[in-house]
Amino acid sequence: MLGDKLPADQAEAGAQQIVAVMQKMNHLDQLRSLGEALAHIQTVKIFDYPAIVELLKHVLIVGEIRRSILNYVSRDTGQKFDGLQAFVDWAKEENKNLDWESPPRNPLQ
């Protein structure tokens, strides 16, 4: 809940850290909690879109956790994403040049 009270630079660093931790997690409840934390961060500028794409490939990132991440991304873009396809379409239009196709990295290995 501190997310919306933090200065922008700290919020951005915190969000980046959360994304990095989520990539290494393989437990649904923990991912859900961190996803919610991410969604609560109000002021944010995303610098590392490849990390977001990598996170969205995670096997357990479905449903509400995915929505939390897309809400977090929409804070930066100013555009609300109804679903994953909307985000993919937006990123392609913006020529973000992201790697959509390579397989995800398994945190268990």
Added chain:
Amino acid sequence: MLFERTFKKVQFAGYHGYLVCSTLRFLPGLFMLLFLLGVWNWALNWQARQNSKPILAAIRGADLSKPPQGEELQQLWRLAKGSQRLKNGFLKEAISDPAPHAKLTQRRAYISQSVFGIDPYTHKRRTLLERLLKAAQEARYRDSKSWYAFWSSDMFSSAPERLSERASDIGVKIVEAMKEAMKNPSDPWQLSSLDIALGMLGDKLPAHQAEAGAQQIIEAM
């Protein structure tokens, strides 16, 4: 020579018969090559289907009261990191397997994520969607019908605009398949799944179809 002929670099000058004969002589070798390539491809597909069986078995053995973990999670990761051939093999196996589908139905979000990830190309999804709807029509058991119907609903909702580009009535077909799967439902979650799916498909459906789906829910309740 035919290739060179198109650029007029070669003139046959009365040797057309020789061209036909030499082409015919070459054909058995070409057929044999194509046959061997076909056999090789079939063998790789067969192997992929065999490799996908442990994945299917792990999902079937899942404890649905808990999120994916242990062996099931390992196998989902294996599927996600696997080749396209393994994924195709898994889908074929999952569609054709006559064993009960209840666990697959409830884990379908994770299965979809493992198979498609965030693949921006929807033609694979469209192919699967069409295959699922066909399987839903042909399935004998309600359990299998619901697996096909609810999974196809998930597929559709992942990219409704693109998936309905060619087949605008595909949402209608999905709701029909779901209604068919819902007759005398034994599981309350099926009811809520239909409710959720209708909500997702709602604005893509003709009004009478959405109304009929809602009516179905009320009847089932």
